[in-house]
Amino acid sequence: MKILVCISHVPDTTSKINFTDGDSKLDTNGVQFVINPNDEFGLTRAMWFKEKQGASVDVVNVGGPETEPTLRKALAIGADTAIRVNTPATDGFAVAKQLANVVKEGGYDLVIAGRESIDYNGGMVPGMLAELIGANFVTNCISLEVEGTNAKATREIDGGKESVSTSLPLVIGGQKGLVEESDLRIPNMRGIMQARKKPLNVVEPVEATKETTTVKFEKPEPKGSVKMVSPDNLDELVNLLHNEAKVI
Amino acid sequence: MSVLVYTESEEGKFKKVAFEVASYAKAVADQMGTTVTAITINADEVSELGTYGVDKVLKVNDSKLDTFNAKVYADVIQQAAEKEETKVVVVSSSADSKYLAPLLAVGLDAGYASNVVEAPTSASPFTVKRTAFTNKAFVFSTIETDVKIVGVSKNAFGLKENSASAASEEFSPSIPESGVQVESVDKATNTVTIADAEIVVSGGRGLKGPENWGMIEDLAEVLGAATACSKPVSDLGWRPHGEHVGQTGKPVAANLYIAIGISGAIQHLAGINASKVKVVINTDPEAPFFKAADYGVVGDAFEVVPKLTEKIKEFKAQNS
Ligand SMILES: Cc1cc2nc3c(=O)[nH]c(=O)nc-3n(C[C@H](O)[C@H](O)[C@H](O)COP(=O)(O)OP(=O)(O)OC[C@H]3O[C@@H](n4cnc5c(N)ncnc54)[C@H](O)[C@@H]3O)c2cc1C
Ligand SMILES: Nc1ncnc2c1ncn2[C@@H]1O[C@H](COP(=O)(O)O)[C@@H](O)[C@H]1O
Numbered sequence: 001m002k003i004l005v006c007i008s009h010v011p012d013t014t015s016k017i018n019f020t021d022g023d024s025k026l027d028t029n030g031v032q033f034v035i036n037p038n039d040e041f042g043l044t045r046a047m048w049f050k051e052k053q054g055a056s057v058d059v060v061n062v063g064g065p066e067t068e069p070t071l072r073k074a075l076a077i078g079a080d081t082a083i084r085v086n087t088p089a090t091d092g093f094a095v096a097k098q099l100a101n102v103v104k105e106g107g108y109d110l111v112i113a114g115r116e117s118i119d120y121n122g123g124m125v126p127g128m129l130a131e132l133i134g135a136n137f138v139t140n141c142i143s144l145e146v147e148g149t150n151a152k153a154t155r156e157i158d159g160g161k162e163s164v165s166t167s168l169p170l171v172i173g174g175q176k177g178l179v180e181e182s183d184l185r186i187p188n189m190r191g192i193m194q195a196r197k198k199p200l201n202v203v204e205p206v207e208a209t210k211e212t213t214t215v216k217f218e219k220p221e222p223k224g225s226v227k228m229v230s231p232d233n234l235d236e237l238v239n240l241l242h243n244e245a246k247v248i
Numbered sequence: 249m250s251v252l253v254y255t256e257s258e259e260g261k262f263k264k265v266a267f268e269v270a271s272y273a274k275a276v277a278d279q280m281g282t283t284v285t286a287i288t289i290n291a292d293e294v295s296e297l298g299t300y301g302v303d304k305v306l307k308v309n310d311s312k313l314d315t316f317n318a319k320v321y322a323d324v325i326q327q328a329a330e331k332e333e334t335k336v337v338v339v340s341s342s343a344d345s346k347y348l349a350p351l352l353a354v355g356l357d358a359g360y361a362s363n364v365v366e367a368p369t370s371a372s373p374f375t376v377k378r379t380a381f382t383n384k385a386f387v388f389s390t391i392e393t394d395v396k397i398v399g400v401s402k403n404a405f406g407l408k409e410n411s412a413s414a415a416s417e418e419f420s421p422s423i424p425e426s427g428v429q430v431e432s433v434d435k436a437t438n439t440v441t442i443a444d445a446e447i448v449v450s451g452g453r454g455l456k457g458p459e460n461w462g463m464i465e466d467l468a469e470v471l472g473a474a475t476a477c478s479k480p481v482s483d484l485g486w487r488p489h490g491e492h493v494g495q496t497g498k499p500v501a502a503n504l505y506i507a508i509g510i511s512g513a514i515q516h517l518a519g520i521n522a523s524k525v526k527v528v529i530n531t532d533p534e535a536p537f538f539k540a541a542d543y544g545v546v547g548d549a550f551e552v553v554p555k556l557t558e559k560i561k562e563f564k565a566q567n568s
């Protein structure tokens with residue numbers, strides 16, 4: 001089985017988010033970038049496929065050279081080859097187009113992406129990719145088993161979960177549950193050494209027009225300070241929730 | 249030319265988000281000088297949509313559509329959009345709509361913006377405001393394609409009454425095969441889901457153990473709320489994984505979020521920040537959650553929660 005894991009390079013949740021250039025760009029100063037958490041679960045699941053049933057695992061990112069440390073980290077965790085499509089990620093559709101080309105060129109059977117990235121939280125790329133390459137698509141995926149060309153998956157739905165059966169070629173939008181946090185792999189010294197020698201192929205983009213354009217960013221209004229209510233005066237809380245907040 | 253809105257239902261009845269997206273579609277239609285057409289799939293009674301500004305309903309009823317299937321539903325909505333020569337399709341942020349929208353976007357060659365929180369700031373260029381960076385910022389994006397899809401964030405736009413007549417028309421699209429078959433659905437019945445709930449009552453590690461969740465459930469019950477929890481609570485097996493909210497769990501965009509014995513770590517806040525009003529009950533006045541809250545009570549959950557439940561019961565009795 002040939003597996004491709006899509007890796008989105010995102011600011012760590014704890015980073016402060018600021019903008020530059022008249023609020024048109026993310027200020028990357030002091031921002032720590034990481035593998036998108038949903039992709040980390042997928043990458044570890046891919047390693048299990050490799051170890052338990054034999055598979056090759058490549059990782060891909062659509063982005064500029066600044067994303068290479070993130071791809072190297074994925075190699076250190078155990079991916080075989082990394083691919084960077086050398087173009088900035090402008091919108092979900094343009095990224096999906098680039099990924100579709102990588103999947104076609106590489107002949108991948110299974111593509112593991114994340115249910116959403118924590119930067120733009122679009123939840124768009126995996127579904128668009130699946131549709132562009134005519135593959136089956138399962139999102140919010142919390143378990144995945146593949147036998148031959150048949151796949152069984154569980155996905156989270158509002159209020160519960162659902163089991164589905166499908167077949168390769170398949171794209172999934174993965175999340176926690178595919179593996180647990182305690183299963184996540186942290187690159188060790190040996191992995192990091194090996195990763196230096198593994199191929200990180202930079203490929204040029206195919207033509208793709210974006211469909212949406214970012215005009216500007218805005219930060220939410222600073223929050224007013226919290227109103228404290230004494231635990232001995234909960235009538236006041238009920239009153240505030242009813243008359244002021246109007247939520248009960 | 250009309251704006252097409254997918255109004256979701258469950259067991260024949262509209263979900264509340266259906267009325268919110270209909271209200272949103274009406275606002276877009278007004279900006280563009282056109283009307284609103286809704287598509288319903290296996291909904292029983294559709295006239296209610298008129299109250300939220302829907303002029304026409306394409307009513308699809310087919311037992312093959314009883315179980316949600318993203319690919320099939322996307323195809324059905326695409327056929328409706330083509331029939332209506334729609335330029336804007338409006339969907340919700342439910343798990344189902346988020347699943348089908350990217351598929352629909354490719355099918356219609358449409359640009360898609362998700363998590364949109366306001367009516368378009370301009371109709372031409374078509375510009376929307378959406379959340380980004382786990383609710384730490386907003387981004388204004390223009391959708392450049394001829395056909396556009398807007399995914400509306402829950403509880404961001406609200407319900408707007410707008411009476412129209414909602415003439416309904418049977419619509420019988422062709423139903424494609426799907427490569428993904430649903431084998432079984434495991435869904436709690438009779439409880440409010442986090443996704444649908446207007447109010448969410450959430451407990452953290454401060455509650456000490458699963459045996460103490462009775463008071464959380466009682467409070468949720470008087471409020472008609474869903475219950476949720478922080479990540480360690482589900483990791484410890486005190487509560488089912490499906491209740492875990494935050495960056496790695498379910499997102500919460502409720503009108504009211506009550507956090508009890510939760511410290512307010514950034515990964516927790518990332519998932520609940522989209523909620524309108526936040527109440528925090530915590531013994532520690534320094535708990536970071538107070539900085540993100542609207543109302544705070546410094547106190548022991550074991551005393552405060554049962555008392556609060558009683559107060560709300562009294563309030564409900566007086567106001568009903
Ligand atoms: C990559 C990553 C992803 C994560 N994703 C998530 C996520 O999605 N969701 C999530 O929740 N967390 C997530 N976390 C974990 C997060 O960082 C915190 O560890 C977690 O939210 C803490 O949970 P808690 O507030 O229940 O527990 P604690 O931090 O232990 O806080 C317990 C609180 O209860 C209070 N308390 C104690 N006794 C009482 C009492 N009797 N009455 C009232 N209050 C009391 C204490 O003062 C304290 O503030 C993630 C962490 C990482 C690294
Ligand atoms: N620039 C990118 N390069 C590679 N994969 C990506 C990129 N952007 C998004 N993805 C994948 O698509 C998933 C969902 O992202 P999004 O649609 O942006 O929410 C991520 O978890 C990644 O797996």
